[in-house]
Amino acid sequence: VRLLGFAVASHHPGLPVFSPTTHCALSLEALPGAHPPGAAVRQLRTAVCCNWHTHWLRVVFCFIKNACLELGHCLRWVSDASISPVQILFVFPAEDEGVPVVLVCGPKNTGKSTFNRYLINLLLNHLPMVEYMECDIGKTEFTPPGCVSLSSVTEPVLGPPFTHQQTPRKTVYYGLTSCEQDTERYLDVVKYVFSCYKKEVPLIINTMGWVKGDGLLLLIDIIRLLSPSHVVQMDVYDWKAMAPLTPEHVRFSAGLHTKGKQQSKCKQLGVGGVESWKCSEEEDLLSPQHKLLYVHPEFPRAGMAGEVILRDMAMLGYLGHLQSPDIGAVLPLHSLVPYQVPFNAVALRVIHTDVAPSNTMYAVNASWVGLCCIPEEVRCQTNGPVLLTQTPICDCLGFGIVRGVDMEKKLYHILTPVPPENLRLVNCLLLGNIAIPNCVLVGQQGIEGEIPYVTSDYNYSIVGSGKLRKKKQHLKRRDFPFECDYA
Known part of the structure; x- marks a missing residue:
């Protein structure tokens, strides 16, 4: 079977799997030729619902009540892959083109985070490691909020951010959940973190959901700065929300802090002797190109929790590492x-x-x-x-x-x-x-009387x-x- 893109075989050791109500239910897909009997599915449902009480997770559930829905209640059995367009990414470039650098973008709440986890897991089926760069400071994957980071991922990602807080290879603390206040410093931070990437393994880049106005211009700056080989644009059937980020659009459009290329004036006469504007072939070859892929989100939105609650849960997951794994109670x-x-x-x-x-x-x-x-x-x-x-x-x-x-x-x-x-x-x-x-x-x-730092x-x-x-x-x-x- 394949769980959120990661192929699980009978010889695999047990995997920690989390599917809380705050996020969409994990999908369980039957691989071609696989059709396990109902008894095996029931056994899986029972097994994965046990032993999820890790020392750090207890902290989250100590403060956030009813944060987790048993995985057995939200499994759905499907026979076909739910994100078939992703398979295009496995047509890797030739050796002289290097490893793929995939930048994922789109408006808020279109499934970018779930797509990224799915893509990471698909790549880990074929590779020992994938690198992940987090540029969405308000909704981070492997760190508490407010960070731009570069992480090396070697294990499948089978849960929301609060279940896999880890130490990245490179982290810069931006200190805010939005970069509107200081976009220049944000770009400097992105550039600093990206400089740590050695281009030896595939890289997945997550971006913010701010894609209107200055946010779209900033995204163009980021694409120019990072030069991805693929841009995956979450298609929400409404281009008023976000224009298609074709290579031509990125090349010629002005960003927030960068200028677009001017179309060169060729001495080629058109009808009536009027000179036409056209980008020279030489300039075309020198300009970095990316493949633009559209993905129609098929992940059902889930959960009643807003962004603030999700950030709190990520921070609680991080603070959970203060707890001793040998003590059952939360200190x-x-x-x-x-x-x-x-x-x-x-x-x-x-x-x-x-x-x-x-x-x-x-x-x-x-x-x-x-x-x-x-x-x-x-x-x-x-x-x-x-x-x-x-x-x-x-x-x-x-x-x-x-x-x-x-x-x-x-x-x-x-x-x-x-x-x-x-x-x-x-x-x-x-x-x-x-x-x-x-x-x-x-x-x-354990606090009696007046609570420190809290008063009315x-x-x-x-x-x-x-x-x-x-x-x-x-x-x-x-x-x-x-x-x-x-x-």
């Missing part, structure tokens, strides 16, 4: 031992807005931070903090929660699942507009006050002298 985050980091050991930068230096520590406290490594040595003559004046484009080694700021001892207290050998490289904390999920602040067990005891008539918005706060990284704080 509340306030019971875990944080690292303590001196102010002057790490640089600090708030990405998404200007914050007065006197208020920076208030912004950092109880925030989601990216733990980054900048090439410059962090030097400070005092006890800190060290504040950066510009947002660096640098490697992100992981994420953490600043659970406290000790102003007397000049220490940050940070919870993170990043291993100690990587923490030694961290010398920068980046804060974005991505906040700790509200459920972490209000839903942890203030005057709502004051300018600037208001209810806590269901949005995120800060996300970025931190430093190297990490010491366990057992106090």
